[in-house]
Amino acid sequence: MAFITGVTKDGHEWTPQFIKAIDKDLCIGCGRCYKACTMDVLTYEEVDSEDSAKAYMTIATAGNCIGCQACGRTCPKKCFTFEPVEAKA
Ligand code: SF4
Ligand code: SF4
Numbered sequence: 001m002a003f004i005t006g007v008t009k010d011g012h013e014w015t016p017q018f019i020k021a022i023d024k025d026l027c028i029g030c031g032r033c034y035k036a037c038t039m040d041v042l043t044y045e046e047v048d049s050e051d052s053a054k055a056y057m058t059i060a061t062a063g064n065c066i067g068c069q070a071c072g073r074t075c076p077k078k079c080f081t082f083e084p085v086e087a088k089a
Contacts, residue, residue: 026077
């Protein structure tokens with residue numbers, strides 16, 4: 001199976017790892033990933049509970065993702081999973 005690949009500035013082949021999921025049970029809503037993503041992929045989702053309102057991060061527009069994994073590197077709770085995407089012939 002061939003995946004979408006790119007090249008770095010100095011010509012190394014690179015396989016982007018695109019966003020697959022965010023584990024909302026682990027997410028503390030800190031927003032670090034939101035600030036890191038320049039592609040408007042992520043958004044907050046608020047959940048009301050009896051004692052307090054909890055916000056967690058969710059995927060809004062997965063198709064905008066460029067596979068840089070910056071979001072995952074900023075996340076203190078390791079909420080993110082990524083995957084390469086099969087290249088279309
Ligand atoms: S991998 Fe990059 S483009 Fe995709 S959601 Fe994370 S920070 Fe945004
Ligand atoms: S960086 Fe991690 S813990 Fe913080 S809002 Fe994003 S997914 Fe949630």
